[in-house]
Structures are given as C-alpha cells and as structure tokens.
Amino acid sequence: MLNLLSLSFLSSCDSPRPWGLYFQDSATPQMEGLVELHDNIMFYLVIILFGSPISHKYLNHALILILIAFPSFKLLYLMDEVSDPAIYQYPDFLNTEDEFIEFDSYLVPESDLEEGALRMLEVDNRVIIPELTHVRFIITAADVIHSFACPALGIKCDAYPGRLNQVSVLINREGVFYGLTEQWPKL
Amino acid sequence: MLRTSLLRTSRTAIVRSSLQTRRAHAISNPTLANIEKRWESMPPNEQAELWMSLRDRMKTNWVEMTLQEKKAAYYIAFGAHGPRSVTPPGEGWKVAGYTALGVGVSFVIFVAIRMAAGPAPLTMNREYQEATNEYLKAQNSEPLSGISSEGYVGKGQVQSSPKQK
Numbered sequence: 001m002l003n004l005l006s007l008s009f010l011s012s013c014d015s016p017r018p019w020g021l022y023f024q025d026s027a028t029p030q031m032e033g034l035v036e037l038h039d040n041i042m043f044y045l046v047i048i049l050f051g052s053p054i055s056h057k058y059l060n061h062a063l064i065l066i067l068i069a070f071p072s073f074k075l076l077y078l079m080d081e082v083s084d085p086a087i088y089q090y091p092d093f094l095n096t097e098d099e100f101i102e103f104d105s106y107l108v109p110e111s112d113l114e115e116g117a118l119r120m121l122e123v124d125n126r127v128i129i130p131e132l133t134h135v136r137f138i139i140t141a142a143d144v145i146h147s148f149a150c151p152a153l154g155i156k157c158d159a160y161p162g163r164l165n166q167v168s169v170l171i172n173r174e175g176v177f178y179g180l181t182e183q184w185p186k187l
Numbered sequence: 188m189l190r191t192s193l194l195r196t197s198r199t200a201i202v203r204s205s206l207q208t209r210r211a212h213a214i215s216n217p218t219l220a221n222i223e224k225r226w227e228s229m230p231p232n233e234q235a236e237l238w239m240s241l242r243d244r245m246k247t248n249w250v251e252m253t254l255q256e257k258k259a260a261y262y263i264a265f266g267a268h269g270p271r272s273v274t275p276p277g278e279g280w281k282v283a284g285y286t287a288l289g290v291g292v293s294f295v296i297f298v299a300i301r302m303a304a305g306p307a308p309l310t311m312n313r314e315y316q317e318a319t320n321e322y323l324k325a326q327n328s329e330p331l332s333g334i335s336s337e338g339y340v341g342k343g344q345v346q347s348s349p350k351q352k
Binding site for chain 1: 315318319323326328330333346
C-alpha cells in the first residue's frame with residue numbers, strides 16, 4: 001500500500017502521469033517555492049485536523065493564517081518580480097537562411113501522433129529556451145482568453161486579446177516540459 | 188421649571204402604573220395548562236389573544252407572574268413548534284432515501300452517457316503506454332523522482348489493459 005502511495009501519488013514528472021496527485025518535478029526556483037508552500041500549508045492542515053489538542057492549545061486561527069499568509073505573500077511577490085531577461089530575444093537569432101526565427105507551434109492531432117507521444121500535449125514545433133538564463137515570456141491571445149501554463153516551470157499566465165502579460169522563469173535543468181492551457185474555450 | 192418636570196414625571200408614572208395594574212391580572216391556570224400539547228392545534232386568533240395577554244403580563248414585574256405563565260411564555264417564544272418543532276420520526280430515513288434515489292438517477296445518467304460515448308483514444312492501451320514510457324525515458328523526463336530517475340520501479344504511464352486484437 002505504501003509502495004502504491006509513493007509511486008502513484010508522490011512521484012513527480014515533467015509531464016502528467018496517470019492519476020497523479022502531486023506536482024511534477026520542478027525545473028525552476030519558483031516551482032520549488034510553490035511545492036514548499038504547498039507542503040507547509042498541508043502541514044498546518046494536518047495539525048489542525050489530526051492534532052486538535054495541540055492546535056487548540058498553541059495555535060489560534062489568526063496565528064495559522066499568519067503562518068500561511070507570510071510565506072504565501074513572499075512567494076507571490078518573488079514570482080511576480082520580472083527579472084531582467086537575457087538581452088537576446090527570439091527574433092535576434094537567425095536561422096541558416098539568415099531569416100528571423102519565427103514559427104507557429106500547434107498541437108499534434110491524435111491521428112498524427114507517433115507511437116508513444118503524449119496525446120493532447122505534443123506540438124509540432126517545440127519552443128527551445130536556454131537553461132540557467134532568465135527568460136521572459138510575453139503572452140497574448142488573438143481571439144479569446146487562453147492561458148499559458150507549464151506545471152514543471154511553475155508558471156500559469158492568462159493570455160488576453162489586446163493585452164500583454166509577462167512571466168519570467170529561470171530553468172535550472174535540461175528537459176522537455178509539457179504544458180497546456182488552463183482556460184478551456186479551446187486550446 | 189423643576190416643578191413642571193417633576194409633575195410630568197409623576198403623571199406619567201401614575202399612568203404607567205395604572206396601565207400595569209389594569210393588565211396585571213394573572214391568566215388562569217386552566218388556560219395555560221398543557222400549552223405544549225395544545226398550542227399548535229389552537230386557532231390563530233386564540234393563539235394571538237393568549238400571546239397578547241401573556242405579553243401584557245410580561246410588562247409587569249416578572250416576579251409576579253405565575254409559574255404557569257412563565258412556562259407558557261417561554262414555550263410560545265422559544266419552544267419546539269413551527270420552525271423549531273422536533274423532526275418527525277422517520278424523517279432521517281426519508282432524507283436518506285431521496286438522497287439514494289438522486290445518486291441512483293445520476294448513476295443511470297452516467298452509465299447512459301458512457302454507453303453513448305465513442306471509443307477510448309488510441310493511446311489508451313498497454314502497448315502505446317509502454318511506448319510512451321520509452322519515449323519519456325529517451326527525453327529524460329522526470330529525472331528527479333519520476334520515470335527517468337535512478338531506481339525507478341513504478342509503472343510510468345501504463346494504466347490500461349493490453350490492446351484487444
């Protein structure tokens with residue numbers, strides 16, 4: 001049973017896994033912060049639920065809220081901080097024909113999946129970004145509200161038509177990180 | 188100035204005391220006996236009448252109220268009638284029954300929708316999911332605690348039964 005628990009619920013990944021209940025492996029400092037905040041809050045919840053004599057005596061509600069709120073705000077503002085990105089932008093790079101790099105990236109339909117590829121996550125052109133470099137995503141939409149989310153990077157940002165949103169990440173390991181919109185009018 | 192105000196105070200005091208004495212007749216015990224049993228079956232105008240007279244009695248010194256009056260006033264104000272009435276026997280079973288009925292109906296709807304649904308996606312079989320595991324290992328996905336980590340013994344993406352030939 002313990003084995004099952006540790007394998008099914010607590011294993012993490014860069015991609016979703018069946019019946020996964022915990023986070024994907026983090027690839028950025030902010031995702032590590034998010035996981036830590038989650039674990040901290042769960043600790044207090046467990047104390048409140050199962051350790052009621054202790055919590056009644058030593059923890060009152062205001063104290064618990066403060067213990068949760070301060071790390072939460074700290075993380076929120078740290079994540080909100082947009083670090084100066086590296087000076088290059090995608091259009092600064094040229095391809096072999098001396099053209100600006102500019103591409104569309106669309107979801108691979110189910111019928112075109114190669115054997116073993118992840119359904120509804122695989123794209124035809126992957127965005128390639130450097131590791132250990134401050135990267136800024138500037139996000140917008142053309143038609144309706146979409147969202148740009150990548151769990152392993154700890155980012156989720158709404159994309160609005162006529163508005164630019166930005167998130168920054170510092171990726172600290174190599175990998176392929178899958179993400180999906182978290183708004184569902186369409187992908 | 189002082190005289191007039193004194194006069195006014197004493198006059199109102201006299202009026203108030205006369206009011207109190209006028210309404211201070213105790214309500215007879217038979218009227219109030221077993222009020223807990225009778226209250227809900229009493230016609231509304233009698234209820235109103237009784238309550239008004241009790242209210243008048245409560246405007247006097249409460250020490251002067253009889254025990255019956257106190258009990259009746261308490262019962263009418265806070266007793267188990269109307270919205271506070273005791274749940275009739277079998278109510279819990281009724282609630283449980285209707286809840287079970289609701290759950291049953293939603294299960295039927297669920298099964299009906301499942302039967303009308305299309306086949307599972309092509310990825311939902313053991314062979315494909317094993318290929319997915321190899322694919323994820325090839326790109327070093329989940330290197331810290333997941334499928335590409337050292338000593339990983341889990342099933343990875345495998346969750347379905349083998350493809351039916």
